[in-house]
Amino acid sequence: MAEIEFRSDVTVELVRASAHDSDVLFAARVSTQGEQTLEAAEAGAEANPKRDRGLINYLMRDRHGSPFEHNSMTFYVQAPIFVFREFMRHRIASYNEESGRYRQLRPVFYVPAPERNLVQVGKPGAYEFLPGSAEQSQLVSDEVRTVCTAAFESYERMLEAGIAREVARIVLPLTIYSSMYVTMNARSLMNFLSLRTKHEGSTFPSFPQREIEMCAEKMEGFWAELMPLTAAAFDANGRVAP
Numbered sequence: 001m002a003e004i005e006f007r008s009d010v011t012v013e014l015v016r017a018s019a020h021d022s023d024v025l026f027a028a029r030v031s032t033q034g035e036q037t038l039e040a041a042e043a044g045a046e047a048n049p050k051r052d053r054g055l056i057n058y059l060m061r062d063r064h065g066s067p068f069e070h071n072s073m074t075f076y077v078q079a080p081i082f083v084f085r086e087f088m089r090h091r092i093a094s095y096n097e098e099s100g101r102y103r104q105l106r107p108v109f110y111v112p113a114p115e116r117n118l119v120q121v122g123k124p125g126a127y128e129f130l131p132g133s134a135e136q137s138q139l140v141s142d143e144v145r146t147v148c149t150a151a152f153e154s155y156e157r158m159l160e161a162g163i164a165r166e167v168a169r170i171v172l173p174l175t176i177y178s179s180m181y182v183t184m185n186a187r188s189l190m191n192f193l194s195l196r197t198k199h200e201g202s203t204f205p206s207f208p209q210r211e212i213e214m215c216a217e218k219m220e221g222f223w224a225e226l227m228p229l230t231a232a233a234f235d236a237n238g239r240v241a242p
Contacts, residue, residue: 002107002156003107004149006108006145007109007177008113008116010214010215011077011078012077012219013076014073014074015076015181017074017222018071019226020226021052021227021230023071024056024067024230025052025055025067026070028055028059028064053232056230057233057236057237059233060233060242061233064242065241068187069185069187069188073183073185073189073223073226075219076181077181077182077215078177079178079211079215080174080175080178082174082175083212085174087212087215090192092184093184095182097179098178100165100169105155105165105169105176106177109144109145109148110177111141111144111145116210117131118131129210148173152172155168186223187241189223190241190242192216194239194241196208196213196215199239201238202238202240203238203240204238
């Protein structure tokens with residue numbers, strides 16, 4: 001039997017990107033500058049950081065969204081499958097996920113870290129999540145480890161008996177890790193972040209599950225380095241996607 005691994009984190013890597021604040025500026029200014037190539041626009045542009053910051057803030061504030069679409073970021077994500085099901089509710093990205101039909105899945109499972117809030121109070125649309133007791137935290141850890149270990153042993157027994165991978169995998173819980181590539185533009189990413197992160201300054205409240213928020217926070221970190229003016233304007237205007 002394979003050795004089973006338990007993790008409490010997620011992996012997010014920026015695979016490739018063509019995403020800069022200048023992409024937003026050139027796309028917006030075509031309205032007044034007319035036809036020209038990107039090279040011509042760059043050659044004729046005068047450095048004016050204050051003006052550039054003001055234009056991006058105006059576009060964000062008044063929700064002129066299309067200039068934020070002319071860029072691309074591809075992320076590699078490792079996370080439990082239940083997180084991927086939440087990702088794929090966002091039909092504003094391209095996804096390619098590891099397949100349990102074509103490869104034997106790795107025995108890596110998610111278990112909540114001790115600091116993960118465990119108790120849900122409130123009603124839909126106004127949930128609050130509070131820390132659990134030490135006993136509750138231990139119960140979650142013990143149950144997850146027991147169930148995942150038994151499930152993977154069952155999976156391996158079926159594979160050893162010649163059962164197809166696509167059938168054997170049906171016993172595996174959603175806590176098993178998978179991997180995928182996610183590609184989206186900045187406008188789509190802002191929509192994702194507005195729903196999957198919780199910030200005091202947000203115009204609209206969000207109640208993300210902590211595990212997908214962990215992914216979103218890492219994605220936002222990469223994006224903020226690529227497009228700092230756009231990220232700052234997103235924050236300053238209530239984290240509402242334009």
